[in-house]
Amino acid sequence: MKLSLIIPCFNEAGNVRPLFDKINEVFENKINDYEFVFVNDGSKDETFKNLKEICESSSRPVKVVNFSRNFGKEAAIFAGLKEASGDLISLIDADLQQNPEYVVKMVDYLDENPEYDCVTAFQEKRKEGAFLRFCKRRFYHLINKMSDTEFVDGASDFRTFRKAMKDAILEMSEYHRFSKGIFSWVGFNTYYMPYAVDERLSGTTKWSFWKLFKYAIEGIVAFTTVPLKISTYTGFFTSLASLIYIIVVIVEKLAFGIAVPGYATIVVLILFLGGLQLLALGINGEYLSKTYIQTKNRPIYIAREIITNDKK
Numbered sequence: 001m002k003l004s005l006i007i008p009c010f011n012e013a014g015n016v017r018p019l020f021d022k023i024n025e026v027f028e029n030k031i032n033d034y035e036f037v038f039v040n041d042g043s044k045d046e047t048f049k050n051l052k053e054i055c056e057s058s059s060r061p062v063k064v065v066n067f068s069r070n071f072g073k074e075a076a077i078f079a080g081l082k083e084a085s086g087d088l089i090s091l092i093d094a095d096l097q098q099n100p101e102y103v104v105k106m107v108d109y110l111d112e113n114p115e116y117d118c119v120t121a122f123q124e125k126r127k128e129g130a131f132l133r134f135c136k137r138r139f140y141h142l143i144n145k146m147s148d149t150e151f152v153d154g155a156s157d158f159r160t161f162r163k164a165m166k167d168a169i170l171e172m173s174e175y176h177r178f179s180k181g182i183f184s185w186v187g188f189n190t191y192y193m194p195y196a197v198d199e200r201l202s203g204t205t206k207w208s209f210w211k212l213f214k215y216a217i218e219g220i221v222a223f224t225t226v227p228l229k230i231s232t233y234t235g236f237f238t239s240l241a242s243l244i245y246i247i248v249v250i251v252e253k254l255a256f257g258i259a260v261p262g263y264a265t266i267v268v269l270i271l272f273l274g275g276l277q278l279l280a281l282g283i284n285g286e287y288l289s290k291t292y293i294q295t296k297n298r299p300i301y302i303a304r305e306i307i308t309n310d311k312k
């Protein structure tokens with residue numbers, strides 16, 4: 001098998017058939033040997049029914065992994081990778097925001113450049129509101145400062161890579177999967193291909209601002225322990241500052257007797273140090289909770305069933 005297309009689907013009933021048809025149309029006479037690996041990530045609509053129909057009627061090999069509930073896009077990608085059998089793997093969203101024409105370009109690029117292992121679609125200009133763009137830019141700036149892993153602003157999950165890279169990603173069995181980090185952590189030569197995002201065909205995006213914020217924290221906790229060190233350093237410097245202040249207070253007392261009651265100083269210090277302590281505890285908690293979940297060794301996803309029309 002030359003190419004496996006992995007398509008995570010969560011409430012994409014109106015999109016799966018148009019996407020399937022479009023891919024077949026675009027690939028005609030260009031890519032012949034390919035399979036579909038759909039992952040139904042606990043959709044509440046007719047997605048699975050439509051996928052089953054595609055699987056039963058298609059002359060192309062189709063696999064559908066049906067999750068027992070919604071496990072998230074990262075888990076869906078992991079399941080897709082596990083089931084994919086191609087020498088090349090493409091990840092593509094179900095909502096037709098990513099034109100399959102680019103998959104053909106990615107495959108051609110990898111065929112022509114054996115020294116590259118991965119082609120990642122890369123958005124030069126984000127088509128989002130100014131506030132979200134600003135937040136995303138700050139996030140990339142911050143995480144790149146803290147982490148040894150490189151995070152490229154604008155790089156998407158829309159990518160095509162070789163089997164060796166897939167195997168490396170599957171080796172990473174972490175429960176909290178931040179795929180942008182995982183892709184760059186495993187290394188391999190990556191070419192960034194500029195592309196433009198299309199409009200969603202039907203349905204709505206699953207990303208609210210709050211979800212994105214939580215996802216950003218997840219990325220930071222998964223790929224750097226610098227925040228833990230920040231609390232150590234701040235603790236160290238505030239202790240040092242307090243020590244100096246204690247000396248000042250003692251000298252003041254010995255030289256001038258009882259000082260004027262320092263109400264403001266005390267309130268400010270209590271609030272400031274209390275806040276710092278809570279922050280440090282919170283940061284510790286973030287890491288502890290991730291460690292806790294990981295030690296349970298729960299599966300990344302649970303499939304209710306896997307259906308396929310591939311006789312082999």
Ligand code: UDP
Pocket residue numbers: 007008009010011012041070071072073076092093094095097204205206207
């Ligand atoms: N998706 C998924 N599980 C989820 C959320 C999203 O499998 O819990 C899929 C979704 O069906 C789509 C892709 O991930 O194929 C990208 O999601 P979406 O279009 O909502 O993200 P956006 O394009 O807005 O970043």
Ligand code: MG
Pocket residue numbers: 093095097200205
């Ligand atoms: Mg989308």
